[in-house]
Amino acid sequence: xxxxxxxxxxxxxxxxxxxxxxxxxxxxxxxxxxxxxxxxxxxxxxxxxxxxxxxxxxxxxxxxxxxxxxxxxxxxxxxxxxxxxxxxxxxxxxxxxxxxxxxxxxxxxxxxxxxxxxxxxxxxxxxxxxxxxxxxxxxxxxxxxxxxxxxxxxxxxxxxxxxxxxxxxxxxxxxxxxxxxxxxxxxxxxxxxxxxxxxxxxxxxxxxxxxxxxxxxxxxxxxxxxxxxxxxxxxxxxxxxxxxxxxxxxxxxxx
Numbered sequence: 723x724x725x726x727x728x729x730x731x732x733x734x735x736x737x738x739x740x741x742x743x744x745x746x747x748x749x750x751x752x753x754x755x756x757x758x759x760x761x762x763x764x765x766x767x768x769x770x771x772x773x774x775x776x777x778x779x780x781x782x783x784x785x786x787x788x789x790x791x792x793x794x795x796x797x798x799x800x801x802x803x804x805x806x807x808x809x810x811x812x813x814x815x816x817x818x819x820x821x822x823x824x825x826x827x828x829x830x831x832x833x834x835x836x837x838x839x840x841x842x843x844x845x846x847x848x849x850x851x852x853x854x855x856x857x858x859x860x861x862x863x864x865x866x867x868x869x870x871x872x873x874x875x876x877x878x879x880x881x882x883x884x885x886x887x888x889x890x891x892x893x894x895x896x897x898x899x900x901x902x903x904x905x906x907x908x909x910x911x912x913x914x915x916x917x918x919x920x921x922x923x924x925x926x927x928x929x930x931x932x933x934x935x936x937x938x939x940x941x942x943x944x945x946x947x948x949x950x951x952x953x954x955x956x957x958x959x960x961x962x963x964x965x966x967x968x969x970x971x972x973x974x975x976x977x
Contacts, residue, residue, distance in 0.1 A: 724809045725802040726830055726867050730790035735833035736799060737787045742829055744800035749792035754784050787833060801830040805937055807871040812894075815863040823858050823868055823894030823931070832864030840897075868894065872935025879926025889922045890936035896928035 725744050728736050746752070790797045803809055809829060812821055822840045831837075840859040860866050868874075870893045879885060879899060886904070895901060902923045924930050 723803055723806055724869075725800050726809055727798055727800045728830070729796045729798055730788070731796060732790055732792050735787050735789040736830060737785050737833050737835070738799075738801045738830040739828055740784050740786055742801045742804070743786065743788075744802035746788060746799040747797045749790060750797050750799055751789045751791050753787045753789070755787060785837070789833075801867070803829065803869045805871065805940070807869055807933065807935070807937075808874040809867055809869045810874050810876075810931065812860070812866045812868060814860060814866060817896060817929075818898075819861060819863060820897050821860045821866070821894055822897060823860065824870075824892065825856070825858050826937075827868045827870055827893055828858060828860070829867045829869045831860070831866035832862075835860055835862035835864050835866050868931070870931070870933035871937045871940055872933050875932045875934065876929055877932060878929045879924065881927045883926040885924045885926075885930070887922050887924065887930075887932055888936075889920055890938055891932050891934070892922050892924075893931040893933050895924065895930040898926075899928035899930055900925040 730736060730750065740754070743752075788799045814821060814835065828837060836859075838859040838861060840857045874893065877885060889903070892901075902925070903920050904923050905920055
């Protein structure tokens with residue numbers, strides 16, 4: 723479980739996803755606002771528009787801004803990951819100012835980074851891409867931090883280079899990368915291969931970020947291994963043991 727520690731100069735501010743704060747030092751002022759920090763100076767309609775964008779991407783209506791009010795040096799604020807995985811920094815000023823990511827990947831960023839929405843124009847990507855028609859778009863020239871499950875892997879694609887990945891393993895991509903969905907070839911492979919019916923096809927130029935363990939996959943494995951209960955559950959907590967079923971009966975887990 724990683725976390726991000728940010729050093730703030732006097733008067734400097736950072737924004738974090740609601741509920742992501744780990745700790746902060748004295749003289750840091752915390753303020754909850756509608757939308758993101760970039761919408762603060764654009765009036766009521768700007769705030770409502772920023773909040774509406776975040777609602778469409780499945781995020782909270784609110785963002786928390788942390789501002790250092792110290793006059794004698796730097797102060798630190800930290801943001802924690804919501805589940806096991808990796809945190810990566812994205813310097814928007816070095817990648818053209820825009821990065822598109824999955825809806826729940828954003829963790830924190832420098833104040834002024836805009837959190838918008840990116841619509842998928844292709845029907846196949848919207849229906850079968852794993853993230854629906856709406857993804858999150860980060861814009862600005864500051865630092866942003868993303869979080870995803872398992873290990874994060876950056877892959878730089880050359881012009882017209884193609885990479886095929888599991889639809890749930892895509893974390894984000896540059897706008898220059900073409901994103902499409904293809905059906906797994908062969909009926910037998912599609913039905914019994916265990917990889918689903920579709921995979922994502924990414925075509926360069928640009929770089930993409932991948933995750934080795936999507937949260938949905940982790941949650942499904944935990945649910946499948948959970949003991950049976952009257953309200954639901956999975957296949958039993960000791961499915962790997964020959965005596966797993968007998969142990970559940972002796973232990974009182976079954977009626």
